[in-house]
Amino acid sequence: MEFNTDALDVGDRQNVDLSQFEKKDYISPGRYLVQITLNKNPLPGEWNVEWQTTTAENGTQLCLTRDLLLQWGFDDAFVRELNSKTSCLNLIDKPEFSAKLDKSTMRLTLTTPQSWMKYHAKNWTPPEYWDEGVNGALLDYNVYASQYSPHDGDSTQSFSAYGTAGVNLGAWRLRSDYQYSQNFVSGNSTDTDSRLARTYLFRPLPSLASKFTLGQYDLSSDIFDTFHFTGTTLESDESMLPPDLQGYAPQITGIAQTNAKVTVSQNGRVLYQTTVTPGPFTISDMVDTLQGQMDVTIEEEDGRTNTFQVGSASVPFLTRQGQLRYKTSAGKPTSNSHNDVHNPLFWTGEFSWGWLSTTSLYGGAILTADDYQAFTSGIGFNLNMLGAVSFDVTRSQANLTQETGNNSQHGYSYRMNYARRFDSTDSQITFAGYRFSDKNYVSMNEYLDYREGDNGSDNEKESYVLSFSQTIAPWDMSAWLNISRDTYWNAESNTSYSLSLNHSFSIGELKGLSASLAVTRTRWNDTDENQYYFSLSVPLSAGRNLAYNQQRYGDNTTQSLSYFDSSDRDNTWNLSVSADSDEISDGEPALRGSYQHYAAPGRLSLAASVQPNHYSSMNLGWNSAITATxxxxxxxxxxxxxxxxxxxxxxxxxxxxxxxxxxxxxxxxxxxxxxxxxxxxxxxxxxxxxxxxxxxxxxxxxxxxxxxxxxxxxxxxxxQGYQIMGVVRLENGTFPPLGVSVVDSKTHKDIGLIADDGFVYLSGIQDNSVLSVSWGEHTCEMNPPNHSNLDSALILPCRYTHQARENHESD
CATH class of the missing domain: 2.60.40.2610 (Outer membrane usher protein FimD, plug domain)
Known part of the structure; x- marks a missing residue:
């Protein structure tokens, strides 16, 4: 590129240096440490790349070696086709390829046809671009405290905390899940529970699309029930796959009567804990790696609890034709409460193989060194318009030691899973499952209970799970149904039903009204609990609304009026007044309020209630984490x-x-x-x-x-620095050429460009900065003031450096 300096409206047309702009993408020969963006994907870390002198038009070119291209995800066959007499491959001259370096940020942007790369999934990033991060330590924690003070009797207090501590070192991650709880009566401690629920080491294995785990962990299985163990696991990691092929996480719904604490646990380990306001609630952010049954406990302000179970299982998945997914674990069972390691030594493995494009075969086994074996075989089908379905059969063989001697028995368990979305009706069966186990079938958990002398564990017979959602667009209505039922050969059945209906509508000038109805029925430990909840919400302004609620629990009906304010997304709060018919006649309604504050260090939640002549309560929660590198x-x-x-x-x-x-x-x-x-x-x-x-x-x-x-x-x-408008003046009273950059000598960052007659605008200037201006063989330096000046142009004296002074004098 050649510039006609006569076209410039400047006083001294001879004092112009546009050499840095004359050659397109000119980079001085040498090695540079750069960050790379390839087809809009940033590559992790920094890369040492080289520009070499060439006879090409721009004078230099980027040297791309075979190793670099393979590390950046170029296809092996494509790289082999590139010929060159040197280590630099003949890629830079291809018109489809472009490389541009931003010298101000040292970011190299590469653009290449997708056909030259290994992967083509539009919603997935290939492993070459994954970043393992830096070494560091972390502490994630949730703290919850509450106090309940009845009008008559002793007050009670509780404190609980749970979370994870960890260390990252390279690709390895060390994690330890902890939990602590303590209860008080009138300030005196009554019981304390503390434990390290599990401590384990894991790392991803991207080359195998797998994950390796060592330590105390919970069995991850799509076939067998989960249990706590100490040992090792190697398993295919679905999160490394495209999102469309990944798993399913359960959604938990219920109805709270007061400002309640909801705890989700499995085998005694706290998985999730939060505070909810009175009325229906939904927990939908559970992680998608959970397997088996989970216990959900709703603890009301006055200590009343409601417990039910939610099943978590994988939606039937199909493995791509010719591909294999697997999980294998070995170790010894471990007690959740005391981390005691027990016999027997066990091994388990399972797989899913894509036999045909629409059919997968899967199976697995769990074996102990003593007296238990179980084998599973199954088949899964992609029925296209009809959804996905799978069938499997498990056979168990167990020798159970009882007081009367050895009891050897074998049994079978049959299971079917189904998932389907009906686009024509906007309906979705998120998960449907049925399992039948005969009386002699023994699961691994039942076998372990027998070994520990617990002969009273429930012997499961049938299990049903159904989750269904439906949208009715013409009526602005949505419906959601969840059914879970477990029956046993030696115990009462447990059943849970949840139904919710939501409808949006308008009445005259009132727009955006909504009504909802929620019904739950739970049978747990021979007790039936029915709850009904109706709500009508009227918007007042953006983020503010007024709601009327009616809730029936057993024979008791409570009405409430609530005000919600979420206009400030970092501060949300609500106030409510509620009472049943007796409390209304006695003039003793319950007043409740809650507040949540979202900030950079964490989330604060407060809730308080008071009912005259009955009780008062207060809850406090804090969610936060600390990360250090x-x-x-x-x-x-x-x-x-x-x-x-x-x-x-x-x-x-x-x-x-x-x-x-x-x-x-x-x-x-x-x-x-x-x-x-x-x-x-x-x-x-x-x-x-x-x-x-x-x-x-x-x-x-x-x-x-x-x-x-x-x-x-x-x-x-x-x-964060100063902005200055000034005129750069050399020692002889002249100005540097137009078009020359001003560079911070410490950071090497361009912070300005010389304009006509030495005028310059500089930004980001730090205290005691030294700025340099270079053109040809000349270099001068200047020291700008330690304050901003945008009102008028300052004179900025620029003194030649020692070598530049000699060159200038020789000229």
Whole structure:
């Protein structure tokens, strides 16, 4: 490219240096440490790449070696076809390929046809782009405290905490799940429970699309019941697959009568805990790796509890033709309460193989070193328009030691799973399952109970699970139904039904009204519990609404009037007054209020209730986490499970908001974004509308793909400094040529460009900065003032460096 300097409206047309713009994409020969974006996908880490002198038009070209292309995900066959007499392959000259380096951010952007790459799934990031993150430590915690004070009698208090502590070292992740609870009566401790529910080490194996786990863990199986054990597991990891092929997480619904605590647990280990307001609630953010039955406990303010079970099982899946998925574990069963390791040694394995394009074969076995074996075989079908279905049969053989001697028995268990979405009617059967076990069938959990002397465990007979949703668009109505039923050979059945209907409508000028009806019926431990809940909500303004609720529990009917305010997304609260017929006549309604505050360090929840002459109560909850690496430490909201998290370093600049503003850099310039999806590309963006004054960020948007449990790290290259308008003047009174860049000598970052007669606008200047200007063989340096100046142009003296002074004098 050649410039006609006569066209420039400048006073001194001879004092112009546009050499850095004359050759397209010219980069001085040498090796550079760069960040790379390939087809809009950021590659993890930094890469050392080289530009070499060439006879091409731009004078230099990027050297691409075979190893680099393979690491970046280029197809092996395509790379083999590239011939070259040197280590630099003949790729840069292909017109379909482009490479551009942004020298201000040292980011190399590559664009290439997708056919040259290994993978083609549009909603999936290939393993070459996954980032294992940096080394660090983490502590995720949830704290809950409550007090109930009856009008007559002793007050009770409770305190509980649960969470995860962990360390990341390379691809390895060490995790320890802990929980603690303590109860008090009038301030005196009555009982305490503390435990490390499980401690384990794991790492992803992307080359195998698998995950390896070592330590105390829970059996992950699509075939057998889960139990706690100490040992090892190697399993295919569905989260490494495209999202359309991944699993199913249960949705939990119920109705609370007061400000209640809801706890979800499995085998005594707390999985989830939250506080809900009176009325129906839904928990839909459970992790999708849970298997087996889960216990749900609703604890009301006055201590009353309601417990039921929810089943979690995989939707029938089909393995791609010719592919194999597997899980295998070995170890010894472990007590949840005391982490005691018991006999017997066991091994279990299962697989799913894509036999045909619409048919998969699957099966598995669980074997002990002593007296228990179980084998399963099954088949799954893709019925296209009719959904997906699977059938399997399990045979168990067990020698049960009882007081009368040895009792050897074998039995069978039969299971069917089904899933289907009906697009024509906008209906979906999320999961439907049926299982029948004959009287002599013994599960692994039952066998372990017998070994420990517990002969009273329930012997399951039948199990039904159904989850169905329906949208009726013409009526603006949606319906959701969940049915769960378990029957036993030696115990009463347990049944749970949940039905909810929601309808949106308008009456005259009143728009956006909604009505809902929820019905639940639970039979648990020979007790029937029926609840009905009706609600009518009237919007008052954006984020504010008034609601009338009627709830019937047993023979008791309660009415309430509530006001909700979520107009500030970081501060939500509600107030309500409720009473049954007797309390209305006595003038003793219950007053309740709750408040939630969302902030960068975590989430605070408060709830309080008072009923004259009856009781008062208060609940407090705090969800938070701490992540620390060699780059810094920050508090943040608690993530879900082993989801990845992203540490962002703003170079000491505080108050920078990320991704909708709830993650904000702290006083040390560090922020952590929790709960990024594992193995899926996430875009992180700086909220430029709320940037503090004087802050400049060269790359406000970036993308990342992190492995499970990783602590990602990204330096924002943020600068908080001064802005100056000035005129750069040399020692002889002249000006540097037009078109020359001004560079920070410490960071090597371009912060301005010389205009006509030495005029320049500079931004991001730090205290005691040294700025350099180079053209040809000349270099001069200047020291700008430590304050901003945008009112008038300052004179900025630029003094030649020693070598540049000699070159200037020789000229």
């Amino acid at each position: 060699r780059y810094g430490v920050a508090m943040h909201d608690r993530p879900n499970g082993n989801n990845a998290r992203m540490m962002v370093d703003a170079n000491g600049v505080s108050g920078i908001a990320l991704n909708r503003g709830r993650s904000v850099t702290n006083a040390f310039g560090i922020a952590v974004i929790p709960s990024l999806s594992n193995y899926q590309t996430t875009t992180v963006q700086v909220n430029n509308n709320t940037l503090p004054d004087g802050v400049d960020i060269s790359s406000p948007v970036f993308r990342t793909t992190l492995t499970e449990g990783a602590i990602g790290y990204k330096a924002l290259n943020a600068s």
